[in-house]
Amino acid sequence: MAERVLYLMITGAGPAEHVGVLIDLALAGGWSVHCLATPAAVEHFLDLGALRSRTGHAVRTGYRGAGQPALPKADAVIVAPATYNTVNKFAAGIADTYVTTQLAELHGLGVPVVVLPFVNGGLAISRPFSRSVAELRESGVRVLWEAGSAEPVAEAFPWQAALAAVEAG
Numbered sequence: 001m002a003e004r005v006l007y008l009m010i011t012g013a014g015p016a017e018h019v020g021v022l023i024d025l026a027l028a029g030g031w032s033v034h035c036l037a038t039p040a041a042v043e044h045f046l047d048l049g050a051l052r053s054r055t056g057h058a059v060r061t062g063y064r065g066a067g068q069p070a071l072p073k074a075d076a077v078i079v080a081p082a083t084y085n086t087v088n089k090f091a092a093g094i095a096d097t098y099v100t101t102q103l104a105e106l107h108g109l110g111v112p113v114v115v116l117p118f119v120n121g122g123l124a125i126s127r128p129f130s131r132s133v134a135e136l137r138e139s140g141v142r143v144l145w146e147a148g149s150a151e152p153v154a155e156a157f158p159w160q161a162a163l164a165a166v167e168a169g
Contacts, residue, residue: 006031006166007074007106009099012040013081013118014154019046022080022159023054029163034071035059038086038099062098074111076166079103081118081157084129090115090141091132107141112169114142116162118154 006026010016019035026033033055037046048059064070079086079099086100095101107113115136123129124145133143142165144158 003032004030004075005072006033007071007077007102008033008035009077009079009082009103010035010037010041010046011079011081011083011086011099012038012044013083014045015081015118015157015159016041016045018154018157018159019051019080020054021157022078022163023051025160025163027055029167032072033057034074036099036102037061038097040083060098074106077103077106077111077113078116078162078166079113080116080159080162082115084117084119084123084126087115087117087119087136087143088128088132091135107139112142112166113140114144114162114165116144116158118157119145 008019008022010019023033034057035051035055037059039061042048042061046059051059060071089096089100090103093104095104103113119129133145136143144161144165
């Protein structure tokens with residue numbers, strides 16, 4: 001059986017520094033993990049060398065350059081942690097960064113996408129965020145978010161829920 005390919009899209013929110021938890025769970029589940037990260041995630045939270053060592057693949061932070069291999073075809077995508085900005089852009093179809101462009105394209109190709117937001121209470125109750133979550137769900141994206149849920153805590157981020165959602169199909 002061929003190895004399944006997971007694209008893990010990491011945005012600039014607190015839990016990003018703990019993304020190794022999800023990577024280890026996915027690797028143990030037989031996934032080949034390819035990380036794609038936003039500039040904010042790279043600048044504030046990630047150790048790219050450590051992620052490369054953990055996954056065996058370089059972290060993509062932009063479009064493929066000369067001599068860089070193409071990514072393998074994704075079987076699933078997890079966006080975690082997903083910031084307010086990324087959720088809203090994805091829902092609105094704004095593809096102005098490498099990560100949002102990849103999300104738009106992969107979703108358009110029918111690749112299953114799971115989004116696990118990390119948004120503070122003030123942003124979480126905003127109308128734009130609520131509309132974005134609803135829009136993504138209506139378009140077939142699995143968004144792991146419940147209105148009125150407690151303020152998220154980076155150390156208790158439910159990484160396993162994102163992987164379980166991908167595994168469930």
